[in-house]
Amino acid sequence: MEEMEQSLRELEMWLQEALAAADSVAAVEALRVATLGKKGRLTRLLQNLRHLPKKERARQGAAANILKKTALHLIQTRLSTLQKAELDASLAAERIDTTLPARPEQMGRIHPVSQTLDEIMAIFGWMGFTAVEGPEIEDDFHNFTALNIPPEHPARQMHDTFYLPERADGKRFLLRTHTSPVQIRVLETERPPIHIIAPGRVYRRDSDMTHTPMFHQVEGLVVDSTINFSNMKNCILLFINSFFEKYDIQIRFRPSFFPFTVLSAEVDINSAIEKKLMTCTSYEGWLEIIGCGMVHPHVLNSCGLDPEHWQGFALGMGVERLAMLKYGIPDLRTFYEPDIRWLQHYGLLFMDVPSVFGRR
Numbered sequence: 001m002e003e004m005e006q007s008l009r010e011l012e013m014w015l016q017e018a019l020a021a022a023d024s025v026a027a028v029e030a031l032r033v034a035t036l037g038k039k040g041r042l043t044r045l046l047q048n049l050r051h052l053p054k055k056e057r058a059r060q061g062a063a064a065n066i067l068k069k070t071a072l073h074l075i076q077t078r079l080s081t082l083q084k085a086e087l088d089a090s091l092a093a094e095r096i097d098t099t100l101p102a103r104p105e106q107m108g109r110i111h112p113v114s115q116t117l118d119e120i121m122a123i124f125g126w127m128g129f130t131a132v133e134g135p136e137i138e139d140d141f142h143n144f145t146a147l148n149i150p151p152e153h154p155a156r157q158m159h160d161t162f163y164l165p166e167r168a169d170g171k172r173f174l175l176r177t178h179t180s181p182v183q184i185r186v187l188e189t190e191r192p193p194i195h196i197i198a199p200g201r202v203y204r205r206d207s208d209m210t211h212t213p214m215f216h217q218v219e220g221l222v223v224d225s226t227i228n229f230s231n232m233k234n235c236i237l238l239f240i241n242s243f244f245e246k247y248d249i250q251i252r253f254r255p256s257f258f259p260f261t262v263l264s265a266e267v268d269i270n271s272a273i274e275k276k277l278m279t280c281t282s283y284e285g286w287l288e289i290i291g292c293g294m295v296h297p298h299v300l301n302s303c304g305l306d307p308e309h310w311q312g313f314a315l316g317m318g319v320e321r322l323a324m325l326k327y328g329i330p331d332l333r334t335f336y337e338p339d340i341r342w343l344q345h346y347g348l349l350f351m352d353v354p355s356v357f358g359r360r
């Protein structure tokens, strides 16, 4: 009896000392097995209880069970301390010093599309526009109908839409073919005055020298009670001059058609005159860079705005086209071929971002 009590005390002291000396998770695990495992010291003591008289057995059994709990607690505590220490050590060993200078041969580059987007956003931000985003998976209503493009309208064919499989409830979604649906999303939720710019990816079933199935657009929308065509013209001129960092660029506004604008125009830039700017293109002549116009009364009406009181202008531009012109990149498809040499050549260094003035 005495013997048993003595053993329990000894065992507890032994375990405490051994745990304090254990310096790894594995060492603690070994102690756990040596104590509580099938052939562990405490397990064996518990087994020996059956040799004791019944009364004694209950008393000693209780004491042994208390020790079992204590042992588990001691092991767990030591384990947590060591685990934390091991984690701290591995975090310290894996630490990356981000202040180390970059190795020039490994310097990352910014993709021309990211750079161009940053520049466009900086210029419009400076003009007082707010950036907003819309979903890339759109419904028919926002991508077409609300933009005054009803079903069966020929403009729907022009867009070569990627449709998603029809859902069980009969609804069919699509990948947006332009950023113009963001106009609708903004008009549905905000009241004028509105000055927004919406960058993002758009998708069309098209792939050749001058088309990729995914590309980027930036949409602009201004709505207020005294907005006219010359406001739009001025805004676009200011943008083009700032973007190309030249104030004598020859551009023209050519009458055009978009279902969601009336008094629509396309803005062309003269690549024959701007040879220096566009070292990339063998094509010499007018190049379209922006579509724009006064927001169609149907669009305002469908968003609950009275066209007698509110007017607006909208514009949309292709980011890749602008990047090609500014950075002299001849082939659109190369933008999305994962070729590191291309990125090293055309990519930009991060210190260049985004500069409206002072490049060259």
Ligand code: DAH
Binding pocket: 177, 178, 179, 180, 219, 220, 258, 261, 291, 292, 293, 313, 314, 315, 316, 317
């Ligand atoms: N959404 C047109 C397209 O993808 C571009 C566009 C034209 C946007 C005129 C506009 C606009 O906001 O007013 O071809």
